Amino acid sequence: MLSLTDNAWKEALIPTYNRFPIRLSKGKGTSVWDQDGEHYLDFTSGIATCNLGHVNEFVKQRVESQLSELWHCSNLFEIPSQEQLAQKLVDTTFGNQVFFCNSGAEANEAAIKLARSYAQTVKQSNAFEIVTFTSSFHGRTMATLSATAQEKIQKGFSPLVSGFRHLPYNDLTALEQIVSEQTCAVLLELVQGEGGVIPADVEWVKALEAICKEHGILLMIDEVQTGIGRTGSLFAYEQYGIRPDVVSVAKGLGNGIPIGAIIATNEAAKGFRPGAHGSTFGGNPVATTAGLSTLTYIEEQAVLQQVKVKSDYIFSELKQLQKERNIIKDVRGKGLLIGIELEGNAIDTVLALQRQHILTLIAGQHVLRVLPPLTVSTEEIDQFIFCLKSVV
Ligand SMILES: Cc1ncc(COP(=O)(O)O)c(C=O)c1O
Known part of the structure; x- marks a missing residue:
């Protein structure tokens, strides 16, 4: 929830972004938490950036040690x-x-x-x-x-x-x-x-x-x-x-x-x-x-081999869902760069998933863009699919 002070601070920013009213303050792997401690699964990876998950321990230790040098x-x-x-x-x-x-x-x-x-x-x-x-x-x-x-x-x-x-x-x-x-x-x-x-x-x-x-x-x-x-x-x-x-x-x-x-x-x-x-x-x-x-x-950590396995799994689940739901027009992409073309505005699905505590993106008006970290677990993929099923 935003406090009055937070709203006042927001005005100090030139509004170049349409931001969601979620204030993230902590992350680990696929998980992020907002300021109130609410947990979300981040299937955006900060727009394909935190590919090894948030605050990856291996990277963190080396960056911390460089920071002290x-x-x-x-x-x-x-x-x-x-x-x-x-x-x-x-x-x-x-x-x-x-x-x-x-x-x-x-x-x-x-x-x-x-x-x-x-x-x-x-x-x-x-x-x-x-x-x-x-x-x-x-x-x-x-x-x-x-x-x-x-x-x-x-x-x-x-x-x-x-x-x-x-x-x-x-x-x-x-x-x-x-x-x-x-x-x-x-x-x-x-x-x-x-x-x-x-x-x-x-x-x-x-x-x-x-x-x-x-x-x-x-x-x-x-x-x-x-x-x-x-x-x-x-x-x-x-x-x-x-x-x-x-x-x-x-x-x-x-x-x-x-x-x-x-x-x-x-x-x-x-x-x-x-x-x-x-x-x-x-x-x-x-x-x-x-x-x-x-x-x-x-x-x-042989991350690329894991991407192949996870990608095959999430694509097969999504293709199956496409067969069951007319609203899904296409499922496409490569690896863990995934686009789900929907009938109607993809932003509605992004917002519905946010209410289920899953973060996703759009790519144009009709495409839901899904970018989990490459280190995402099968359980996390299952949770995403479960929530997606409930909103499409
Ligand atoms: C393909 C591609 N090129 C360039 C950029 C710009 O990168 P940056 O935002 O780091 O300047 C992006 C950002 O989304 C991108 O997806």
């Missing part, structure tokens, strides 16, 4: 935990080099700058244009909202950053339009998260990759939401059998401690030279320690 040190000095995290990302992905920042939008900003700079300073061409796709979401900074092909995100912010061209998603026939003399890169999500949990078709992605390789266009994958195990592999691109040139990552990388990064091939990374890009906080010792321990935990 050094919090911040500028990128004018060498930062050992940053180097180790970069090495781990390189060892476990297609990439050869990493740049660190603090969020998903910043990671995509870095990718956009790298693509233009690679074309203009390495290839000595005039190419600047980046192709993105309808219903995409790439962030809220001026360049990333210009990249985002959704009018509602762009409205009121003109003039937009120029040089983005939007094509239909999953449309093989539109692919040839990608190539123009000005195109330097393509940027896409392999499962559109905010846009309605829409997985890309394998055939389409492979055709896209072939065109990019043929014409020397950088293939950049936005894995801000799909990355760090969310779709069942460390990154979603692995399931498509493609080799990107650049991948952007954030959210789950620090399990809740802010961090972002781009991972690039040696060739694409030539686009940045000293002074070309930077960030005061990017890759600081605390954030990179969180990133390193998150990846170590995923590896040591």
Whole structure:
């Protein structure tokens, strides 16, 4: 319950969010508690961020120990935990080099700058244009909202950053339009998260990759939401059998401690030279320690194998429910990035589930988005299904 004082404090915030009146103050694993001690199951993971559950003990211990050593040190000095995290990302992905920042939008900003700079300073061409796709979401900074092909995100912010061209998603026939003399890169999500949990078709992605390789266009994958195990592999691109040139990552990388990064091939990374890009906080010792321990935990605890089992289980339960309830139009997604398309407004289901103490999200008007931590238990999934059954 809100007190009068809480309401007064709320007015000190610029209202950029439509917030639910729930004041969370504690979390552990899939569980969160509000200020009155009411318990909820968090099937949002802070929007695909606390992938290893809230206050993961392994990550917490390492971050706490880093906090007692050094919090911040500028990128004018060498930062050992940053180097180790970069090495781990390189060892476990297609990439050869990493740049660190603090969020998903910043990671995509870095990718956009790298693509233009690679074309203009390495290839000595005039190419600047980046192709993105309808219903995409790439962030809220001026360049990333210009990249985002959704009018509602762009409205009121003109003039937009120029040089983005939007094509239909999953449309093989539109692919040839990608190539123009000005195109330097393509940027896409392999499962559109905010846009309605829409997985890309394998055939389409492979055709896209072939065109990019043929014409020397950088293939950049936005894995801000799909990355760090969310779709069942460390990154979603692995399931498509493609080799990107650049991948952007954030959210789950620090399990809740802010961090972002781009991972690039040696060739694409030539686009940045000293002074070309930077960030005061990017890759600081605390954030990179969180990133390193998150990846170590995923590896040591075989988290990805568990995602596959849990994903198969929750999808089979949801598909069964779909057969029983006409209101469920579609169940889709990958791993534990799940969209349930409903007849009617998904927000009504989110609110009904909240009354049952389950937290979920929407993705567009009709899609209920379900993002449990990768460490969710079968009992917790059962409880979610039980509550969902009672509200749909
Ligand atoms: C695919 C994708 N890209 C970029 C972003 C922006 O990330 P951030 O909010 O950390 O800036 C998001 C956030 O939801 C996202 O889902």
